[in-house]
Amino acid sequence: MIKEIHGGNIYKFDHKIYDFSANLNPLGMPEEVKQAIISNIDKYESYPDPFQRELTAAISHFHHVKENVICCGNGAADIIFRSTLALRPKKALIVSPTFSEYQEALMASACNKINHYLLKEEKGFQIQEDIFDELDDSYDMLFICNPNNPTGIPIPKEMMLRLSMRCAQTHTYLMIDECFSEFLDDEEQYSVMDSIESLSKVIILKAFTKIYAMAGLRLGYCICSDEKTAESIKGCLQPWSVSTPASKAGKAAMELTGFIEKTKAYVKENRDYLLRGLAELGYQTYKPKANYIFFRSEEDLIGPLEKFDIMIRSCANYLTLDEHYYRIAVRTREENEYFLASLAQITKRSEGKTNG
Template sequence: MANLHIHGGDVYRYPHMLDFSANCNPYGMPEGVKKAAKEAVEKADCYPDVECTALRKALSLKEQVPMEQIICGNGAADLIFGLVLALKPKKALLPAPSFAEYEQALQASGCEIRHFFLREEEEFVPGQDFIEEITEDTDMVFFCNPNNPTGVLKDLDYIKKIAEKCRQCGTFLVLDECFVDFTEQPENYTMKPFLDEYSNLFLVKAFTKKYAMAGLRLGYGFCSNTEVLEHMHRVMQPWNVSVVAQAAGEAALKEKDYAEETLKKIQIEKEILLKGLKARGLRIYGSKANYIFFQGPENLREDGLKQGISIRDCSNYVGLGEGYYRVAVRTKEENKKLLDALDAIQRQSGKEEGLWQKQL
C-alpha cells in the first residue's frame, strides 16, 4: 500500500538521525506543558470536553479572537479535512508547491482541483496572476502564509486582495498561518484583525510547531461565520481533541517567556544558517519562517543520511522536481553539524567547497 502521508519528522524509520526534516521548535516542549500533559493522564478515564471550553477560552484571551469564532481539532490537518467535508467544494484553486493536506482533503471529497504553479524563475512568489485565477466557479482557495515548503511570505495588502477577490466571487478562503509566529513581527502579517470583515475566511493555526507538540496533535481555527463552524462540528468526529491535548494546550498558552525567548533564538540561528548555506553555493528561496528552502544537488537527502542528518526532500510536492530541499532551523550546535555534513558531502563528491551553485 502506497504511503500518501510523506512528510518530515519520520523518526520511526530514521531513529538515529539528527532531524532537520520537521519544522518544530528545536528547544523542545516546555516543561510546563509536559507537566500538564502528565497530570491530565490521570483524568483520561473520562471523555474529553467535546466543546474544548477551557482551551477555547484561553485561546480567545491569547489570540484576541472571540471564543465563539474558535474551533479546535486533532492538529491543523483535522480542521482542514473537517472544513472541506463541511463545505463540500466542487472546484478549488491551490498554489503549488504548498502543504499536501489541502489536496488530500479536497480529493477525499471528490473536489476538482486546479493548480496554480509557482515559478522558480520568480522565486516561487505568487503575484497578481494568482489572484486573477480566482473566478466565480472557484468554490475554495487555499493559501499558506508563509508558504510551506518555500517560506515565501506575502504582506497583508496582498492577502486582503485575495480575500476581497474571493468575496466578490463567492469563494471561501482557507488561510494557513501555522508558521506566521516564526516570522519577524508576525502581528503585521496575520489576518486575525479582519475576521469580522470577511465571513468567507477561515484561519488555520496549530500548537505543533511553536511549542514542539507534534505528537500531541492540537490545532485550532478562526472564522467569524459561526454557521461554518457549526457545520464543521456536525461532520467531524466528537471528542477529537483528547484530555491530554486540551490540558497541554492550556499550559502552552501560559508559556510567554518560552515562546519569546525561543523564537528570538531561532531568528538569530536562522540568519547564521542562511549565511552558511549560501556560502556553500546553495540557492535559497523565501525562507521567512523557521525553515530554509533551497535548491541543491540530487541525492542530497541520501548523502545526508549517510552523515547522520535527515533533511526534507521536497520532490514529492506538486510543482517541484528533484533537487529541492527544506531544512528546519535548529540549535546552534545542531546547525553546525548540518553545515559540517554538507562540507563532508562536497569533499566526498570531489567538488571544491562552495561550487554547488555552479552545478545547478
C-alpha cells in the first residue's frame, strides 16, 4: 500500500486548496514550457527517445558539463532509486532529518546498514565538523541534501568540497541533492556544480519539479563526476525513462533566460515576508534560505489550517522530528497574506484557550 508521506496531495480534496505543503516555484510553470508541451503534441504518438538526446544536449549546455555524465529519469526520486540499484551500497550514511526517499531507495537495493548523521536543533540544524569523524572507509555511499529538506538550510561550498575529498579518500560515493539550489540567493556559495568535473565519486541530483513547477510531468536528472558512474546508473534505467512531453518541457526550461533570477528575487521577498509574519505570531524558525520555511509550533496546525482550506507539511515523519515541526512553501504574496491571516486567527484562539 502506498503511504502518504509527502506534500502536494491536493487530490484528497474536492475543492480549491491553498497548497503550502509542496515546495514548488510560486511563479508557476513558465509560459514557454507550457507552449513547448502544446506545440509538440503531434510527436507524442511515437515512442520517446530512449537516449534523451535533445534533452541531454540542453542540460549539458546549461550546466557546461559533458553529455556522457548526465542521466535523465522520471523525476529525481527515480534517479535516487536507480542510483542505489546501480551502485549497490552495503553501508550508507544519510545526513538527517531529510528527504525520506534516500533511505527508501537504500532499503530497496538491499543495503545492509544505514546510519544517520543527525543535525541537532541546538546547533541550528547545521552540519558540524564531527561528520568527518563518522565518515570512514566502511561507508559505500553518503547522502546529503543541499539545501536540506525540510530545514531549508544550505551547507557552504567549502564544506561540501571537503566532504567530497574525504569521500574520494574513503572510496565512498557522495550523492548531493541540489534540487532546491536554484532558489538560493547566492547559489554559487553552496553548489559544487562548477567543480563536478574535478571531483571523484560524486553524483549531483537535480530536478525540473521545483524550480520550473513541473511536478506532474516527472523529470529529474543527475550529473556524475565520471562517465563510468553515469553508465552504471543509465544501465538501471527503464528503456523509456523520460516521456516526450517531459523532454520537450525540459529542453524549453533549459533555454529560458532570466527566469531563475526572477524566481530568486520573488522568493526572497516573500520568504522574508513570511518569516516576519511568523516571528510576530511567536513561531520559531531556523534561518532558511530556500523556497520553504521550517518552523515549530506547540499547537497542532494541520487540522485548524485545513478549516481555512490550507494544506501545510507536517514534519512528524522525519527522523528526530515530531508533530510540533512544520514546513511551508513560499507562495505568492496573496496566498502568503491569506496564510498569515488564517494562522493569526488560529494562534489567537489557542492563546485564548490557554489563558482561559
